[in-house]
Amino acid sequence: MYIGHYAAAAALLALAPETPVLPVAVAVAWPDIVWSALVAAGVEEVRVDPKNPLQSTIRFTSYPFSHSLLLSGALTLLPALGFGLAYGNPWVGVAFWLGAVSHWLLDVPVHLKDLPVLGRLRGGKDRFVGWGLWSRPRLAFVVEYALFALVALATAPRSALIGLLAGALLLHALNANSFFGFTKANPTGTPRRYAALAFGGFVAAIAWFTLAWQ
């Protein structure tokens, strides 16, 4: 999931409007930022089918540090502490942690059954969840945008709405090939390039959301 994660950011900022926007915008992207760094470093593993661009063909074979409920939730306490200290406000740390954990929760409906619950390392038995909406890609495309748009409509400051809805639509449209398969091949081709694209996509989303939510 990509821009759909910003539904959680909007909900968090509506519940606690005094929260600075940047840490929340980073938080909901955090697991994928960590993931792209760990894939580049060869610590976590993903398989990309070079002949198919669809999201449902990506195999997330190992990502316990970035995408498990328990281990990632525990590891995320560190950046949360960092943000709390940097802003001199413990709530910012709590909000960061909640935003980062929301990422896993919102990944559950779309991912195939590959999201680890515990985050056991190599060889350890784990439980995996995922409801697999990505295997119905057209529906997944609509649901992801609708989720963000509905939450934004309900929560965002009026003056921010157009920037939020239009920016989300643009970023979501840039990601459309992974839902509709316009190209025959996967343009990224390799795990590292796929991870680099995800990193760039989330940096763009952080900038968009932080600037638009005013």
Ligand SMILES: [Zn+2]
């Ligand atoms: Zn993710």
